[in-house]
Amino acid sequence: MNHEPGFSARGLSRRSALRLAGTGGLVTAGGAMLGTVPAQPAAAAPAAAAAAAIGNLTTPPTYAPSGRRPRHRRATWSQQFQSGHGWSAAGTGTSSADANDTSVFVRGTQSVRVTTAGTGKQSYVRRLGGLATNLTGKAIRLVFRVEDTTDLSKLSFYLGSSSLANYFLWQFHTHSTTSTNYVQSGEWVTVHLQWADVTSAFGTYSISSAGVPSTTTGFTDMSFAVYDNAGGPVTYHLQAVELIPDTASVFPKGVVSITFDDSHTSVHSLARPVMDAYGFSGTVYNIADAIGAGDYLTLDQMHSLQDFSGWEMAGHSYATSAHTASYSKLTAQQVDNDLRTLREWLVSHGFTSEHFAYPHGAFEKTTDGVPVDQIASRHFTTARSIISETIESFAPAMPYRLKALTGITDASGIGGTAVANLTAAGGRLDRCVNNGDWLILCLHRVVDGTPTASTQIGRTGLETLMKAISNRGIPVVTVAEAMAYYT
Known part of the structure; x- marks a missing residue:
């Protein structure tokens, strides 16, 4: 596909972005900390391995995260x-x-x-x-x-x-x-x-x-x-x-972020008109390599969403092949190259989001043993998964493993999460407004008729969902806006 002239000369082509060999593995030593943490000989080995593995990646980020990560919430x-x-x-x-x-x-x-x-x-x-x-x-x-x-x-x-x-x-x-x-x-x-x-x-x-x-x-x-x-x-x-x-200390009725993966053009043609009617803005996690091709957003559509409806244009992968494979099937160097090139592409085209969603929600280790979320932290401020055992909090416990509810659809017999279950009494929207949480919804393609896959939601189903959120008075914010409250 053709790239626009604004693409950074420092950015790698898709082939070169996925060509380089990877490096060794690590075990993370993360976790929240309070006060001063003394020397920990037993934990030093994983920390040293993490530093060594990340340090072995050959090229520093062109655009490193700004540091706008959530402040540590002090325990009462x-x-x-x-x-x-x-x-x-x-x-x-x-x-x-x-x-x-x-x-x-x-x-x-x-x-x-x-x-x-x-x-x-x-x-x-x-x-x-x-x-x-x-x-x-x-x-x-x-x-x-x-x-x-x-x-x-x-x-x-x-x-x-x-x-x-x-x-x-x-x-x-x-x-x-x-x-x-x-x-x-x-x-x-x-x-x-x-x-x-x-x-x-x-x-x-x-x-x-x-x-x-x-x-x-x-x-x-x-x-x-x-x-x-x-x-x-x-x-x-x-x-x-x-x-x-808890989240209710900032958002008394909880808060919702509506996200779309994969840059489908239906986000602009079908989702945007529905959400504009309620004044809601979404976050699109984009595959840069797909923009302007086939049934995917164009640059003009991305800018229109951002500039006139307040949407956030975030990152999902640079290369379509990297997205298809999943980062856990690549080496650490290949993942790092794809993330770097993605961030360069976003910035060079005027999209300032520092937020990312893993292809297929996968952040486990690369083929050479480096945790993908550790690599993502070199380039982005948060990274979203599709894990929903519990709903995300505000501020999040682990910003590089943001939880999201996916597969939301208004059809039956195709799997996924039914819109009716979200909007029913005691469903996720009721729990959000009555108890408070940060409910991140992950959608993909919007269709005019009846969905045929769990990655699709009908325009009617999307309207039902937006109305249910609006009727409960739950604020809707982009991922970047949510993070800005606690940074």
Whole structure:
């Protein structure tokens, strides 16, 4: 295809962008931090590996992220599992535990280490009978690590009273053998649990038909639970359980971002008129190589969306072939080249977004072992996935693993997420407006008639969705606008 004259001379062609060989691997050592973190010999190896792997990428970013990442949300209550923490590690699914493990940690000088029994039974780190805690307007922040996720089944969190006779349950991660997982082996992971994400209630606690919990205060018990798949043991470390202000502290009715992947021309011809009627702006994650070809947006359409309707033109990949393959099927150098060229293309054509969505939502390691999200952080300020076990918070727990609900459609029998389920009582829109969260919706192609794939939504279905958002008074912002509130 033809490129416009404004394309940067420093940008690589599609062939050269995907030609270079890659470099070695790394294990990330991320996770939120509070205050000063002392020297950590046990964590130094992964950190050094990360620095070495990223440092081996041959060309520095032409346009590095501006640094407008979300400020760290200070905890109003924090358990960091240092000496004397008073929590117990047990459960029928526990084989061994060290409540004061000094070998692996990311805060202070220790964490809790537990190894499951490989039986599929519950293993937990728990505190019962603590001081009554008020979680009104609060979210729970967890910082933890699973050494090898091969035999991981699921992760849950219990919040309750009366020795957990009453509790709310968040089942916040179910490990997949086929899809990209939020929790990756050997990484410190941060998760935010919001009231909008409560899975179920037990005892005297309940959740209303609109998804509202019966109480948000008086909690004395907390339990972090891990289940293996009965195929083998799993070793995990718990570093922090904390309370932070939730999304409702900034957006009392929650907030929605409407995003479109792949640059389909129907975004301009069908989605824009519907959203213009409500004053809503969206974020388009673009494949630069496709612009102006076939059924894809043109540069003029992109500029019209941006300049006259306030849309954000973000990045999805430079090369169509890279998008088709998925970054996890490329080397680290190939991924870095594609991201660099994409960012150059966006800037050279007047699109200033620093936000990105992974092709196919995949951010696991490249073929030579480098986590894709670490490479993305060299070029963009956030990167969006299509993981939706819990809905995203504001500010996000991990900006390079933004969660989004995808496959939204108004047809039946084709899979995906039904518009009717989103708009129904107690659905995601009700939970958003009543409890607060950052609901990122991922759509692809809009069609005039009946959708035939889960990546399609009918114009009628899109109208129904926009009306439901508007009727609830939920603000709609682009991803860039959402991030600007906390940077």
